[in-house]
Amino acid sequence: MTDPAMHRKLKIEIVVDAAAIDAMTALIERNGAKGYTVVPDVSGKGIRGVRTGHDPFSDAPNAMIIVVASHAVGERIMREALALLESYAGVVYSSEVNVLRDEHF
Amino acid sequence: MTDPAMHRKLKIEIVVDAAAIDAMTALIERNGAKGYTVVPDVSGKGIRGVRTGHDPFSDAPNAMIIVVASHAVGERIMREALALLESYAGVVYSSEVNVLRDEHF
Amino acid sequence: MTDPAMHRKLKIEIVVDAAAIDAMTALIERNGAKGYTVVPDVSGKGIRGVRTGHDPFSDAPNAMIIVVASHAVGERIMREALALLESYAGVVYSSEVNVLRDEHF
Numbered sequence: 001m002t003d004p005a006m007h008r009k010l011k012i013e014i015v016v017d018a019a020a021i022d023a024m025t026a027l028i029e030r031n032g033a034k035g036y037t038v039v040p041d042v043s044g045k046g047i048r049g050v051r052t053g054h055d056p057f058s059d060a061p062n063a064m065i066i067v068v069a070s071h072a073v074g075e076r077i078m079r080e081a082l083a084l085l086e087s088y089a090g091v092v093y094s095s096e097v098n099v100l101r102d103e104h105f
Numbered sequence: 106m107t108d109p110a111m112h113r114k115l116k117i118e119i120v121v122d123a124a125a126i127d128a129m130t131a132l133i134e135r136n137g138a139k140g141y142t143v144v145p146d147v148s149g150k151g152i153r154g155v156r157t158g159h160d161p162f163s164d165a166p167n168a169m170i171i172v173v174a175s176h177a178v179g180e181r182i183m184r185e186a187l188a189l190l191e192s193y194a195g196v197v198y199s200s201e202v203n204v205l206r207d208e209h210f
Numbered sequence: 211m212t213d214p215a216m217h218r219k220l221k222i223e224i225v226v227d228a229a230a231i232d233a234m235t236a237l238i239e240r241n242g243a244k245g246y247t248v249v250p251d252v253s254g255k256g257i258r259g260v261r262t263g264h265d266p267f268s269d270a271p272n273a274m275i276i277v278v279a280s281h282a283v284g285e286r287i288m289r290e291a292l293a294l295l296e297s298y299a300g301v302v303y304s305s306e307v308n309v310l311r312d313e314h315f
Binding site: 111114116130134139140141142143144145173200201202203204205206209210 | 223225249251252253254255256272274288289292301302303304305
């Protein structure tokens with residue numbers, strides 16, 4: 001981050017069953033994020049469920065949901081999203097991003 | 106970045122009204138980026154406009170545009186994209202990525 | 211990464227000709243990644259091929275493939291993806307992400 005006008009935020013990316021989009025976006029809004037983006041109709045393979053160690057790959061309609069928020073809000077979303085994903089296939093990961101308009105996130 | 110063959114670049118992600126795609130990609134090319142990716146037909150909610158503090162969430166067809174470029178080019182694109190977004194709903198954020206083929210970015 | 215429960219992983223993002231999706235996902239699975247996401251039907255412009263220095267921009271149906279994996283697996287995928295991209299238009303870049311469930315990646 002070379003620019004002093006930048007503000008550091010947390011980006012949360014969630015790949016989830018299309019069936020869980022509404023539950024996930026409700027969770028995101030409830031936790032105070034000011035916005036999110038949904039990329040519908042992504043496909044993919046991944047482990048399904050939490051406890052199986054040698055999972056078969058599965059194919060299902062998924063969506064990717066992207067949220068950029070303060071670290072406090074983003075970390076709450078990440079933990080709650082993970083809890084929701086116990087019931088659905090999916091993954092969640094976070095990374096650092098920089099924004100110029102602090103008040104928009 | 107564990108690999109000395111890696112080159113660090115700036116990734117700019119822009120979520121914008123579909124109506125602004127052409128203006129945004131023209132801006133990206135004019136600033137010297139060697140490429141970009143457009144993910145059409147994403148949806149989302151976010152604050153609209155700059156001055157409203159307690160914005161209603163809005164639904165509109167959006168696109169996500171992704172650019173990976175040198176830091177100098179990327180920072181110019183980020184600032185100009187933000188200026189363009191004064192006229193459109195949207196967000197822009199940047200992050201660090203690593204590439205192997207320096208000359209492609 | 212403020213949370214000690216987080217595990218650091220490598221995210222590899224590949225933008226490639228739609229014609230190369232199967233070859234790319236086979237490469238990803240063969241290298242031991244536990245999952246990946248495909249965003250179909252992205253568009254874009256970029257340099258085509260490796261040796262042309264002042265490339266015309268090209269338009270072609272592309273896909274974006276996203277993999278989150280251990281650094282060892284991710285770096286192998288990145289190098290092999292790059293070799294495959296010698297035959298196709300495309301770009302590949304990596305970045306750091308944080309996950310909570312280490313065993314899922």
